[in-house]
Amino acid sequence: xxxxxxxxxxxxxxxxxxxxxxxxxxxxxxxxxxxxxxxxxxxxxxxxxxxxxxxxxxxxxxxxxxxxxxxxxxxxxxxxxxxxxxxxxxxxxxxxxxxxxxxxxxxxxxxxxxxxxxxxxxxxxxxxxxxxxxxxxxxxxxxxxxxxxxxxxxxxxxxxxxxxxxxxxxxxxxxxxxxxxxxx
Numbered sequence: 609x610x611x612x613x614x615x616x617x618x619x620x621x622x623x624x625x626x627x628x629x630x631x632x633x634x635x636x637x638x639x640x641x642x643x644x645x646x647x648x649x650x651x652x653x654x655x656x657x658x659x660x661x662x663x664x665x666x667x668x669x670x671x672x673x674x675x676x677x678x679x680x681x682x683x684x685x686x687x688x689x690x691x692x693x694x695x696x697x698x699x700x701x702x703x704x705x706x707x708x709x710x711x712x713x714x715x716x717x718x719x720x721x722x723x724x725x726x727x728x729x730x731x732x733x734x735x736x737x738x739x740x741x742x743x744x745x746x747x748x749x750x751x752x753x754x755x756x757x758x759x760x761x762x763x764x765x766x767x768x769x770x771x772x773x774x775x776x777x778x779x780x781x782x783x784x785x786x787x788x789x790x791x792x
Contacts (some may be wrong), residue, residue: 609751609754609755610655610751610755610759610760610763613744613745613748613751613763614744614763614766614767614770615726616744617740617741617744617767617775619744620740621737621740621770621771621774622774623648624669624733624737624740624774624778625686625733625737625747625778625781626737627733628730628732628733628778628781629728629738630728630779631729631732631733632726632730632781634646634784635648635722635725635729635785635789638670638741639667639670639671640667640670640671640672640673640709640711641667642665642666642667642673643672643707644713645673645675645693646658646659646660646661646664646691647659647660647695648660648677648689648690648693649689650682650689651685651688651689652682652685659689659690661677662674662677662678662679662682662686663677663678663686663707664673664676664678664757671710671711671712671713672708672709672710672711673698673708673709673711674704674706674707674708674789675690675700675706675708675709675789676705676706677689677706677707680705683700683702683704683705683707686707686712687700687707690707690709694790696711697711697712698710698711698712699712701714701776705713719789719790721735722789723786723789723790726782726785726786726789730778730781730782731751733778734775734778735770737774737775737778738769738771741768741770741771742766744767745764745767746748746762748753748760748767749773750764
């Protein structure tokens, strides 16, 4: 029973770390990255659909991204969604079959702003991990009457170590992303 609680908590914490890494990829650096555009919602026949499901994304140059829609009728909507996407500052140009997106150079102030955004996402991930720890601790406390105080206290120590390991993983990902953002 204790092992089940710890295993579930570990799995959920690992997922929280993975979500944080995915969120970090949505914050742009100095080069065009298709991951930045994957989640941009496009109004496709009245349904908000992620751009990654509507088009092929390629980065032929460091600051250019080419968007090739699977359905040419969605071209205008895709262009509008890219132009209005927050935190990108990209200007799309449409030639009737594909959309070319030129990414502007990042200023030092903009880089620092992106670092703040990434730190916020990092803190959200840590809060999520701590909430998972709290729920697991509550589950362990509920098992005290069945397994005994010693086993529960040992499991709580394991839970703390598990929590620290996952929070450290988020911090490492944050450091890498900050270095990437501040790299000129």
